[in-house]
Amino acid sequence: MKRFGLTGAAGYVAPRHMKAIRDTGNVLVAALDPFESVGVIDHYFPDAEFFVSSELFEAYLEQLRDQGNGIDYLSICSPNYLHGPQIRLALRQGADAICEKPLVIDPEELLQLQDLEARTGRRVWTILQLRVHPELLKLKARVAQDSSVKDVVLTYITGRGRWYLKSWKGDPAKSGGLATNIGIHFFDLLSWLFGSVSRLEVHVRTDRVVSGYMELERARVRWFLSIDASYVPAPLRSKGQRTYRSITVDGEEIEFSGGFTDLHTEVYRKTLAGEGFGIAEAHEAIATTAQIRQAELSRASSSEHKHPFLEQ
Secondary structure, three states: OOEEEEEOOOOOOHHHHHHHHHHOOOEEEEEEOOOOOOOOHHHHOOOOEEEOOHHHHHHHHHHHHHOOOOOOEEEEOOOHHHHHHHHHHHHHOOOEEEEOOOOOOOOHHHHHHHHHHHHHOOOEEEOOHHHHOHHHHHHHHHHHOOOOOEEEEEEEEEOOOOHHHHOHHHOHHHHOOHHHHOOHHHHHHHHHHHOOEEEEEEEEEOOOEEEEEEEEOOEEEEEEEEOOHHHOOHHHHOOOOOEEEEEEEOOEEOOOOOOOOOHHHHHHHHHHOOOOEOHHHHHHHHHHHHHHHHOOEOOOOOHHHOOHHHHO
């Protein structure tokens, strides 16, 4: 049985980590969040200690370590800009970090984390759950057998209210912007399936929409991300739907809406077996989203490079 700490216990994704810790037969000993709406802990680990102060949380972990029963892993579910400091906290405690994506906002910081891994002997892991989705594993197997360059259209809309831009998510310095905060798992999926990015255009970049075109080793991709629910296709929007996700490969829709229930748990199983996703696997998507954030806006170099939604 491994002993876990957890940060960001009041966040949306934290219950998936608590479930994964429990379902892999391990125990959560301490959790941290500045907010106190963490009753969900009772469902999984009612005996876990809880802290609203990061200083007291770290002091408690140090006390456990000095007593010889410190944590083995720190699960990090906090806002993006806290990931780097909390990964460092984990390694200082002699624990591995299991961090939600993005590991960090800037790719340069990954080099620092690699150096820390080498000096501490501990590992930094991340959650790339789409890489263990059964349907996407089948797609990857098919793509691997076909050397042709695919035409891909990626569309992801997740309607968010006015609160979004007033929270840390709306501050690119804290979230990395839309491409990082809502798109990181899709850009990771694209590089995992089709190879590294060789060309990138950014056509639109506002606080509610980011869109462009990229070329990978085996794909040409038109992509569109937004938190504006008005972009959801009208037939779906009329039914009250505020989210729309679509990936087509050579005109064929890739369906992977189901099968998400236990993906975090599966990633935890792989991580605990030493087969999880580390800094090397995380690098490409983090570098891509940083480039999207920093690139000069341009017109589509070809009408075939423009996402269909931009015509609207």
